[in-house]
Amino acid sequence: MKVALALCCAGWLAASGPVRAEEAKPEAKPVKLTTTADHGKFKQLQKTFDSGPEVTKACLECHTEAAGQIHRTKHWKWEFLNPETKQTLGKKTVINNFCISIASNYASCTSCHVGYGWKDANFDFAKQENVDCLACHDTTGNYKKPPGFAGNPVTKDTEFPPGSGKIIKGIDLAKIAQKVGKSSRDTCGACHFNGGGGDGVKHGDMDSSLAAPTKDIDVHMDAEGLDFTCGTCHKTSSHDVAGSRYTPTAKDDKGVQVRGKAGSGNPATCVACHDNAPHKKEPRLNHHATKIACQTCHIPTYARGGIATKMTWDWSTAGKRDADGKHIVKKDAKGRITYESRKGDFTLAENVKPEYAWFNGNVQYTLLTDKIEKTEQRTQINKMGGSPSDGKSMIWPMKVFRGSQPYDPVNKSLITPHTAGNDDTGFWKNLDWDKAIPVGMQDSGAPYSGKFDFIKTEMSWPITHMVAPKDKALGCVECHARDGRLTGIQGVYLPARDNNRLVDTAGWAIVFLTLLGVIGHGTLRIVTARKH
Amino acid sequence: MSERIYVFKRFERFWHWSQAALIIFLMLTAFDIHGTYTIFGFEKAVAYHTTAAWTLIGLWVFAIFWHFTTGEWKQYIPTTEKVVAMMKYYLVGIFKHAPHPFRLTTLRKHNPLQRLAYLFILVCVGPLLWITGGLYLFYDKWAAWGLGGLSLEWVATGHTIGAFMMLAFLIAHVYLTTAGHTPTAHIKAMITGWEEVD
Numbered sequence: 001m002k003v004a005l006a007l008c009c010a011g012w013l014a015a016s017g018p019v020r021a022e023e024a025k026p027e028a029k030p031v032k033l034t035t036t037a038d039h040g041k042f043k044q045l046q047k048t049f050d051s052g053p054e055v056t057k058a059c060l061e062c063h064t065e066a067a068g069q070i071h072r073t074k075h076w077k078w079e080f081l082n083p084e085t086k087q088t089l090g091k092k093t094v095i096n097n098f099c100i101s102i103a104s105n106y107a108s109c110t111s112c113h114v115g116y117g118w119k120d121a122n123f124d125f126a127k128q129e130n131v132d133c134l135a136c137h138d139t140t141g142n143y144k145k146p147p148g149f150a151g152n153p154v155t156k157d158t159e160f161p162p163g164s165g166k167i168i169k170g171i172d173l174a175k176i177a178q179k180v181g182k183s184s185r186d187t188c189g190a191c192h193f194n195g196g197g198g199d200g201v202k203h204g205d206m207d208s209s210l211a212a213p214t215k216d217i218d219v220h221m222d223a224e225g226l227d228f229t230c231g232t233c234h235k236t237s238s239h240d241v242a243g244s245r246y247t248p249t250a251k252d253d254k255g256v257q258v259r260g261k262a263g264s265g266n267p268a269t270c271v272a273c274h275d276n277a278p279h280k281k282e283p284r285l286n287h288h289a290t291k292i293a294c295q296t297c298h299i300p301t302y303a304r305g306g307i308a309t310k311m312t313w314d315w316s317t318a319g320k321r322d323a324d325g326k327h328i329v330k331k332d333a334k335g336r337i338t339y340e341s342r343k344g345d346f347t348l349a350e351n352v353k354p355e356y357a358w359f360n361g362n363v364q365y366t367l368l369t370d371k372i373e374k375t376e377q378r379t380q381i382n383k384m385g386g387s388p389s390d391g392k393s394m395i396w397p398m399k400v401f402r403g404s405q406p407y408d409p410v411n412k413s414l415i416t417p418h419t420a421g422n423d424d425t426g427f428w429k430n431l432d433w434d435k436a437i438p439v440g441m442q443d444s445g446a447p448y449s450g451k452f453d454f455i456k457t458e459m460s461w462p463i464t465h466m467v468a469p470k471d472k473a474l475g476c477v478e479c480h481a482r483d484g485r486l487t488g489i490q491g492v493y494l495p496a497r498d499n500n501r502l503v504d505t506a507g508w509a510i511v512f513l514t515l516l517g518v519i520g521h522g523t524l525r526i527v528t529a530r531k532h
Numbered sequence: 533m534s535e536r537i538y539v540f541k542r543f544e545r546f547w548h549w550s551q552a553a554l555i556i557f558l559m560l561t562a563f564d565i566h567g568t569y570t571i572f573g574f575e576k577a578v579a580y581h582t583t584a585a586w587t588l589i590g591l592w593v594f595a596i597f598w599h600f601t602t603g604e605w606k607q608y609i610p611t612t613e614k615v616v617a618m619m620k621y622y623l624v625g626i627f628k629h630a631p632h633p634f635r636l637t638t639l640r641k642h643n644p645l646q647r648l649a650y651l652f653i654l655v656c657v658g659p660l661l662w663i664t665g666g667l668y669l670f671y672d673k674w675a676a677w678g679l680g681g682l683s684l685e686w687v688a689t690g691h692t693i694g695a696f697m698m699l700a701f702l703i704a705h706v707y708l709t710t711a712g713h714t715p716t717a718h719i720k721a722m723i724t725g726w727e728e729v730d
Binding site for chain 2: 283284286287475476477480481482493495496497498499500503504506507508510511514515517518521522524525528529
């Protein structure tokens, strides 16, 4: 018994030895490796905030230049002058074939503006405290800007729409402000995953599956692998995010962007990291890469994360009511909305093969001021420039979104209807185009004849996200085939897709005649052999 | 009474049959690449076609060396002698069991029509296939080699023309193997080296 006790004691002493040695060291302070500041310790943030601008004022006490930087960006202005086409673009101005336009619908649309209070055309873009820091720097996931509040968060429980009985819970801005950090896939995604009014609706290559994707969905953003955030590629400089849908870089021949190297190329291209000749084992593919965008082979399909993207939207069927005069909502077997009285008919799809086109980065928008004709051909909301011979184009994958939307057949222009809004003229409330269109057109400052019709449109979205691992890239036969993916692409000779018809016809004729000749000759020999 | 002469030496027979196998395999993969049918699929067909082409080039290096060191290259020198007689034989005589106008020896193992046909393959079809095929294989290097003005379409079309000519040749060639002393005499000779002659 004594022996056993002694052994136990010895064991305990031996075991406790190293522990005591560790205790003797000074305690290592747990640190966050992503930031040098714990915002929870800042006095400015230890208070109750009733509104967004109050938080911004606190931020600006230290980050004195931040609002000024934001004020210069597209994210703030929603305005962009395309230096090549001289078109004034930006969300403020462009029209699409999803929810169409923001004019007269500000309070709803601006829930995705990096600002507070843009409720109509008179928004003060010069006010520093109107900048919303939290939209991009929230790390808690609790920051919400519900549609209808002009980009303001709701800090007290609020019934919305008024009289509906639905309560939007207020959020505690102090808690959020005390935990601010770098932007993340979640903060960018809060708006960009939901473009077009819902998860994955607009882009097809961006949806909430990218918040924590598997390697198969995106090899770079793979949450258990490279774990890129949006900002890893879309590297910001003075709060200006690199990359553009208005002036995309279709062909990047500048090679890798080395630190210190002069030139202001787009850091978000594939080439900016991978160079122009990244296929070390198969140099032939580098030659492919002189005419084919990386995305064409490396993004075999989009909407791969289990979230469907909208492919078509027919506004012309909107406005129907059921027998009781109520709004109709139809869903497919998977519970996805395929018809809504407010919006019309939709089709959705997952794992979509892109369409392909020569693209040189030049995008010409059809704006409210442009004349359009209703013809057999769809009106292009954005004309994608490009040709096999201009030396600037590459073959790009595109999501082509097709729809039917209101237009003015007398003035021959597109229409910006008033859709969102809890008022009598909002189409989504009262389903009356005759009320919704004049209000929307007036807000846009555009003439309206009083007559409307629907016009078929299409809009192209270059596909660039959801890059698959290399073993999932397109195989040769996807394009090198009679009816492959590049069937309509002109200007390149594609073995297996292309052939010289004359040569093939003449060739097979010669082969056939030779065969016929030898068969005839042989038969004759057999016949004559019998006679002898 | 027939006699037997030794026409095809060991290397020659090896060359012939391995070349035959490679060319048939090249044809098989060629029309797969061309999109005529799918056996291996484009990607594998290209890989196999390329490997077979390089193997054939290797074989040719040996064959050319062999032909020059043994003097056998002379077998391909064209002659007009008895060409008409050969044509008459194939068109008429063969059906009447007329005697073969050409008597082969170890020094003249190809009949005059054969010589012409092989020479045509050697100086026209072969080079067309090798040049266009080589360019095809290295098309990513054209610009670096100063050949940036070449059109893949023309190179590919030239290669296809060569392929059709080779296929037509192959059909006629295979058939004419039966036109010897007995239907199987030529084939046996190509296997054993010994040919029965009248």
